[in-house]
Amino acid sequence: xxxxxxxxxxxxxxxxxxxxxxxxxxxxxxxxxxxxxxxxxxxxxxxxxxxxxxxxxxxxxxxxxxxxxxxxxxxxxxxxxxxxxxxxxxxxxxxxxxxxxxxxxxxxxxxxxxxxxxxxxxxxxxxxxxxxxxxxxxxxxxxxxxxxxxxxxxxxxxxxxxxxxxxxxxxxxxxxxxxxxxxxxxxxxxxxxxxxxxxxxxxxx
Numbered sequence: 001x002x003x004x005x006x007x008x009x010x011x012x013x014x015x016x017x018x019x020x021x022x023x024x025x026x027x028x029x030x031x032x033x034x035x036x037x038x039x040x041x042x043x044x045x046x047x048x049x050x051x052x053x054x055x056x057x058x059x060x061x062x063x064x065x066x067x068x069x070x071x072x073x074x075x076x077x078x079x080x081x082x083x084x085x086x087x088x089x090x091x092x093x094x095x096x097x098x099x100x101x102x103x104x105x106x107x108x109x110x111x112x113x114x115x116x117x118x119x120x121x122x123x124x125x126x127x128x129x130x131x132x133x134x135x136x137x138x139x140x141x142x143x144x145x146x147x148x149x150x151x152x153x154x155x156x157x158x159x160x161x162x163x164x165x166x167x168x169x170x171x172x173x174x175x176x177x178x179x180x181x182x183x184x185x186x187x188x189x190x191x192x193x194x195x196x197x198x199x200x201x202x203x204x205x
Contacts, residue, residue: 004083004103004122005150005172007036007061010162010200013154013175014049021188022049026057028190029179032197038085038175040065041072049077049108052078062076063102065175070096085152085175087128089113094120105152109133111142114149124150126175131156136164143170159200166205176200 004011012029014037016022022039029037029175037060046064053062063083064076073096076084084097089106097104107126108114117125127139130153134141139151153165154175167176169170178198183189 002077003124003172004061004063004105005152007173008034008201009166009173009203009205010034010035010179011036011038011063011152011154011173011175012179012197012200013065013177014180015177016045016049017043019048019155020047020051021185023056024053024188024190025180025185025193026053026060026062028194029197030057030059032179032194032199033201034197035059036061036063036083036173037165038063038083041068041076042066047075050076050079054082067093067097067104069093072098073100085126085154087126089117094122106162111146114142114146118146118148123148124172125152127151127153129155130165130174131161135161136168139165139168139170143168146170149165159203162200163202166203172205 029059064081065085067084067086077100084104087107105126107128150172152173157174157176162174165171184192
């Protein structure tokens, strides 16, 4: 599979309370040009949502986010997740993700964490929480001494701030939720989600 960082400029970070919304939501995001979809394991509906999207939306590349244990790695892959994202990492979690057979983005927010991941052979990672951890200036500073590391920054990024992240040489894509406004999800307004997705997909790296 093409690197997760290269599928689209933006990876929607999805929190679903009802698995029945997963397929129409995924179809709207794909139609808008955002095929990589991170469904976070923050709700009881998450695994069923991943399973539904994997089975019914063939053009979507569905992944699991907020993966924080080896057990979740196994559950997510069994449900059909095609990539894994974690907010941070431990040796046990990294080992499980490395053995999962699917691409993964372990999270880091310090130079030491990035160096440790590079030491383990991981060059693609999540930068989280992006805005709180220092934003674009911090990421740019990491680029000079650690040019092999490529990032998907996530956390507090908006349509307005995304271009400044995407302009950085060490950023492949960004993660965000702005194309998934709660009121649109509550109203099941998938056309609005598609419109916002198309706007996000038009951002240039």
